[in-house]
Amino acid sequence: MIEIKDLHKSYKMGSNSLHVLKGINLNVEEGELVAIMGSSGSGKSTLLNIIGMLDVLDEGSYTLDGVPIKNLNEKKAAQYRNKFLGFVFQSFNLINYKTAAENVSLPLYYQGVKRKVRQEKALQYLESVGLREWATHLPSELSGGQKQRVAIARAMASEPKVLLADEPTGALDTKTSYEVMDLIQKINDEGNTILVVTHEPDIADMCKRIVHLKDGVIVEDKKVDQVRAQQYVQ
Amino acid sequence: MKFIFDRDTWQEIYGSIRKNKLRTVVTVIGVVWGVFVYIALSGAAKGMDNGFEKEFRDIANNSMFVWAQRTSIPYEGFKIGRAMQLRLGDAEELQRKHSEIQFIAPRNVRGVFGDPSPPVVRGLKSGNYMMFGDFPVIDRIARKKIFEGGRFLNDDDVRYERKVVVIGPRVQKELFEKDEDPIGKFVQINNIYFQVVGIYKYEQGGGFEDDGAMFIPFSTFQTMYNLGDKVAWFAIAGYDDVDIIQLEKDIKTTLKRSHKVHPDDERAFGSFNLGEQFAKIIGFSKGINLLSLVVGIGTILAGVIAIGNILLISVKERTKELGVRRALGATPAEVRGQILLESVLLTIVAGLIGIILGALVLAIINNLTANNDGFPYTNPTVPIPFVVGALFIMVILGTLIGLIPAQRAVSIRPIDALREE
Numbered sequence: 001m002i003e004i005k006d007l008h009k010s011y012k013m014g015s016n017s018l019h020v021l022k023g024i025n026l027n028v029e030e031g032e033l034v035a036i037m038g039s040s041g042s043g044k045s046t047l048l049n050i051i052g053m054l055d056v057l058d059e060g061s062y063t064l065d066g067v068p069i070k071n072l073n074e075k076k077a078a079q080y081r082n083k084f085l086g087f088v089f090q091s092f093n094l095i096n097y098k099t100a101a102e103n104v105s106l107p108l109y110y111q112g113v114k115r116k117v118r119q120e121k122a123l124q125y126l127e128s129v130g131l132r133e134w135a136t137h138l139p140s141e142l143s144g145g146q147k148q149r150v151a152i153a154r155a156m157a158s159e160p161k162v163l164l165a166d167e168p169t170g171a172l173d174t175k176t177s178y179e180v181m182d183l184i185q186k187i188n189d190e191g192n193t194i195l196v197v198t199h200e201p202d203i204a205d206m207c208k209r210i211v212h213l214k215d216g217v218i219v220e221d222k223k224v225d226q227v228r229a230q231q232y233v234q
Numbered sequence: 235m236k237f238i239f240d241r242d243t244w245q246e247i248y249g250s251i252r253k254n255k256l257r258t259v260v261t262v263i264g265v266v267w268g269v270f271v272y273i274a275l276s277g278a279a280k281g282m283d284n285g286f287e288k289e290f291r292d293i294a295n296n297s298m299f300v301w302a303q304r305t306s307i308p309y310e311g312f313k314i315g316r317a318m319q320l321r322l323g324d325a326e327e328l329q330r331k332h333s334e335i336q337f338i339a340p341r342n343v344r345g346v347f348g349d350p351s352p353p354v355v356r357g358l359k360s361g362n363y364m365m366f367g368d369f370p371v372i373d374r375i376a377r378k379k380i381f382e383g384g385r386f387l388n389d390d391d392v393r394y395e396r397k398v399v400v401i402g403p404r405v406q407k408e409l410f411e412k413d414e415d416p417i418g419k420f421v422q423i424n425n426i427y428f429q430v431v432g433i434y435k436y437e438q439g440g441g442f443e444d445d446g447a448m449f450i451p452f453s454t455f456q457t458m459y460n461l462g463d464k465v466a467w468f469a470i471a472g473y474d475d476v477d478i479i480q481l482e483k484d485i486k487t488t489l490k491r492s493h494k495v496h497p498d499d500e501r502a503f504g505s506f507n508l509g510e511q512f513a514k515i516i517g518f519s520k521g522i523n524l525l526s527l528v529v530g531i532g533t534i535l536a537g538v539i540a541i542g543n544i545l546l547i548s549v550k551e552r553t554k555e556l557g558v559r560r561a562l563g564a565t566p567a568e569v570r571g572q573i574l575l576e577s578v579l580l581t582i583v584a585g586l587i588g589i590i591l592g593a594l595v596l597a598i599i600n601n602l603t604a605n606n607d608g609f610p611y612t613n614p615t616v617p618i619p620f621v622v623g624a625l626f627i628m629v630i631l632g633t634l635i636g637l638i639p640a641q642r643a644v645s646i647r648p649i650d651a652l653r654e655e
């Protein structure tokens with residue numbers, strides 16, 4: 001699903017250049033649930049941004065679902081993001097003047113899906129995250145966990161090839177974090193490919209594979225026995 | 235184009251505008267004010283224009299008067315200070331020599347320039363009123379509206395020296411009973427019976443007449459006062475395309491020559507040129523129109539710039555939201571289009587509100603001045619092309635000014651927008 005070969009990325013900070021990613025090789029198969037771990041400054045978010053086409057690579061190659069991702073203009077990148085990727089952010093990034101249902105239907109709007117279909121789908125995905133009754137509520141009326149579930153529903157609504165979650169539990173307490181992870185695991189069970197960036201070991205243990213980044217290189221890449229989040233959620 | 239007519243596009247715009255009601259309102263006020271000023275000013279200018287037009291509607295605006303005075307330069311053996319006298323023959327000569335003259339009306343009057351006005355008696359009632367001796371053609375130069383049932387003087391009245399009179403509303407009021415129809419009745423002027431043939435409608439404006447004047451045939455007047463062919467003054471109207479100021483000079487030159495007056499003598503004949511006055515007034519109202527246009531457009535421009543300014547701030551505030559939209563698949567064109575449409579929509583809505591408010595104020599002013607004859611202000615309107623033009627300009631300005639925040643919105647990279655603090 002994702003093939004990354006010899007990826008380099010550096011940022012210019014004034015006169016010096018900061019080499020963030022120093023040759024990353026990563027293959028992710030369909031249906032995997034991968035945790036990308038590392039301390040801050042390890043380059044994990046940069047890697048996710050490049051995978052998410054929010055940032056461009058300097059060297060190397062990146063292929064997503066057989067499509068080489070290079071030389072994208074903004075328009076093409078936007079279309080690819082819309083078609084291939086779903087995003088979940090640490091701070092949820094819901095649009096605060098839109099109801100939960102409207103937030104979920106936003107990627108479908110940019111796909112050009114018809115209003116009726118959009119609304120149906122939005123409700124269907126809210127149902128799948130257990131927030132059907134909250135469809136007409138504004139984000140300000142939802143708890144942190146509920147917001148993140150709406151964000152996940154939004155990310156899934158466009159039926160992406162890969163779900164990218166950047167510290168999805170970073171702003172949540174432990175109990176709520178496990179609820180969100182439970183949801184992510186269930187989505188993965190249905191065969192969806194998911195990448196989760198996290199620095200919390202217990203969250204990483206709930207994935208099927210842990211990729212450990214340090215100073216811009218992968219120092220460890222191992223398959224793990226998944227801890228089901230279900231057991232922590234009553 | 236589909237983008238513009240898509241209901242969802244508008245829903246998105248409505249959502250983002252509604253999010254910031256206060257800011258939107260404050261922004262819009264700038265343009266509302268601009269358009270309001272534009273509409274109110276140009277409407278008022280048009281109203282004044284119409285007002286002047288109404289005031290002078292009854293007078294040929296290409297007209298002039300010429301009368302005799304005393305010479306100020308000795309010439310051909312005549313000493314200084316010789317009294318001049320216009321005669322009927324002068325009218326014929328002027329008409330013959332100046333093809334630019336459309337109408338020329340010799341006039342005489344009693345009761346205006348210091349001479350006594352004739353006593354008028356009817357039964358037990360009496361009064362003194364100014365009286366003009368006129369040719370019917372005067373009606374073509376200074377229009378007299380005649381109340382229904384009556385008429386103005388005609389050629390036969392002059393030819394047969396008929397003793398007929400057209401009276402003013404005050405004369406009617408003072409000599410006749412309220413419900414009495416004066417047409418066909420007789421009044422005694424200077425002990426001579428005259429039949430009333432018409433009552434003119436009095437309207438304020440140029441001329442010496444007020445609501446208490448009488449008009450009798452020129453020939454009758456001549457005989458009555460034993461004037462021979464003497465004329466007090468000529469009222470002259472040129473054709474529409476004639477330069478009345480030049481005609482005025484030419485006419486005086488002709489009169490000077492035939493009356494043996496020094497060519498440089500400016501005092502021998504007096505004249506008054508309505509055309510010149512009209513030109514001044516028209517120039518004045520044109521100036522006002524231009525002023526209102528400049529001020530209005532300027533204010534609209536200031537308002538539109540305010541909208542651009544606020545949208546720029548709004549884009550900055552919405553950096554994150556726009557970043558999310560981009561991450562979810564909004565293309566730069568879609569983001570740009572949304573900001574642009576917001577700008578144009580705000581401008582148009584503000585414009586419409588401004589037009590409505592402006593029209594309201596114009597209507598109120600119109601009502602307040604409706605019964606005020608002395609104030610030259612009638613039917614203040616703004617021509618539709620002006621309104622449409624203003625809206626059109628606003629759409630263009632709104633688009634242009636919206637380009638700045640739209641470009642700013644597009645230049646934000648989603649990764650920068652989404653970066654955690």
